[in-house]
Amino acid sequence: MGKRLSRKFYTRPTLTVAKDLLGKYLVRKIGKKKLIGKIVETEAYIGPEDRASHSFGGKITERCKTEYLIGGHIYIYLCYGMYWMMNITTEKAGRPECVLIRALEPVITNIHESTTNFTNRHSRKFVPKFVEIRDLANGPGKLCNWLKLNKSFDKEDLTKSKRIWLEDPAPERARYGAGRGIKIKKSDIVAKKRIGIDYAGSWAKKPWRFYIKDNPFVSKK
DNA sequence: GTACAGATTGAG
DNA sequence: TCAATCTGTACT
Numbered sequence: 001m002g003k004r005l006s007r008k009f010y011t012r013p014t015l016t017v018a019k020d021l022l023g024k025y026l027v028r029k030i031g032k033k034k035l036i037g038k039i040v041e042t043e044a045y046i047g048p049e050d051r052a053s054h055s056f057g058g059k060i061t062e063r064c065k066t067e068y069l070i071g072g073h074i075y076i077y078l079c080y081g082m083y084w085m086m087n088i089t090t091e092k093a094g095r096p097e098c099v100l101i102r103a104l105e106p107v108i109t110n111i112h113e114s115t116t117n118f119t120n121r122h123s124r125k126f127v128p129k130f131v132e133i134r135d136l137a138n139g140p141g142k143l144c145n146w147l148k149l150n151k152s153f154d155k156e157d158l159t160k161s162k163r164i165w166l167e168d169p170a171p172e173r174a175r176y177g178a179g180r181g182i183k184i185k186k187s188d189i190v191a192k193k194r195i196g197i198d199y200a201g202s203w204a205k206k207p208w209r210f211y212i213k214d215n216p217f218v219s220k221k
Numbered sequence: 222g223t224a225c226a227g228a229t230t231g232a233g
Numbered sequence: 234t235c236a237a238t239c240t241g242t243a244c245t
Contacts, residue, residue: 043228052228054241061241081238083229100228141229196228219229 002167007159009166010071014090014097017071018044019210021088021099023184025107025167028147035147037104037137038169041211041218043194045087047096052200055096066155067096074156074164076149083141084149088158088166102195102209104137105217106146139219188213195219 002025010017021039028035047053047067054064054077066075070093079085087098137143144150147164158165170182191207198204211218 045228054228059241063240077228078239080227080229081240085228087228102228139229194228199227 002169004159005072005166005168007070007072010088010090010158011092012071012090014044014046014099015208017088017090018042018099018208019189020183021101021166022189022210022212023169023182025169026101026104026147026164027167028149028164029162030148036107037143037147038107038217039101039103040105040215041101041103041209043100043102043210044208045098045100046208050200050206051203052194052197053096058096064096067098068094069155072157072159074149074153074158076144076151076154078151079141084144084151085140086144086149086153100140101143102140103211103217103219104143104146105215106133106136108133134216138217184212 005024009020012020019042021042024039026037026039028037045053045067047055048058050056053067054061055067060068063077064075066073067087067089069075069089071088071090073089075087075089075098076084077087086101088101089098091097135142137146149164153164156164168182190211190213192209192211193205193207194209
């Protein structure tokens with residue numbers, strides 16, 4: 001496998017990390033099995049200045065205090081009472097900044113397991129028999145459901161955890177002569193305004209949502 | 222304590 | 234278009 005991303009990767013400026021996360025592999029280990037998703041869409045939240053951030057104004061609540069940890073930790077919270085949102089903290093300790101992971105492109109290692117872990121996000125009334133791979137993780141709530149992430153992952157250290165971490169797939173590819181860096185070309189990164197935060201005034205217009213151009217696994221508007 | 226909005230999602 | 238349903242916040 002590739003190389004696990006270290007603390008250094010996460011403690012850089014949030015906008016840099018948000019862009020550099022594109023193309024990285026998010027690895028989730030469940031028992032002996034691994035689910036892997038390539039990050040294709042992110043959003044940066046830069047509190048306490050950012051009106052859309054939970055830590056806006058320097059707020060420290062039971063929920064958002066995780067944002068103040070040093071870069072490389074998971075900040076996960078429940079949205080609308082039913083969906084978990086996975087964020088990755090950035091910068092040094094005390095700076096409440098993070099990156100929301102909005103969409104993954106499933107990297108298929110075992111088709112059976114990868115396609116039978118989605119049903120519990122649907123209502124009891126309606127459980128689909130089939131789901132397209134494209135619909136497994138193309139949204140912040142959906143990807144947490146796919147990877148079975150919940151409150152127990154809050155404050156998880158991505159540089160040390162045995163059940164979830166990030167990898168740069170580059171070393172794996174380098175073996176096959178595909179070059180050294182997995183860094184999405186600047187011209188392939190699209191920057192648009194963030195979704196669902198229209199209440200944030202002028203901050204809502206900041207182009208802090210990043211995704212890989214033309215990637216079909218980006219969340220639908 | 223009560224009211225209400227929210228970094229979403231899928232059904233109708 | 235609307236409901237599901239938990240947490241934070243601004244009130245009474």
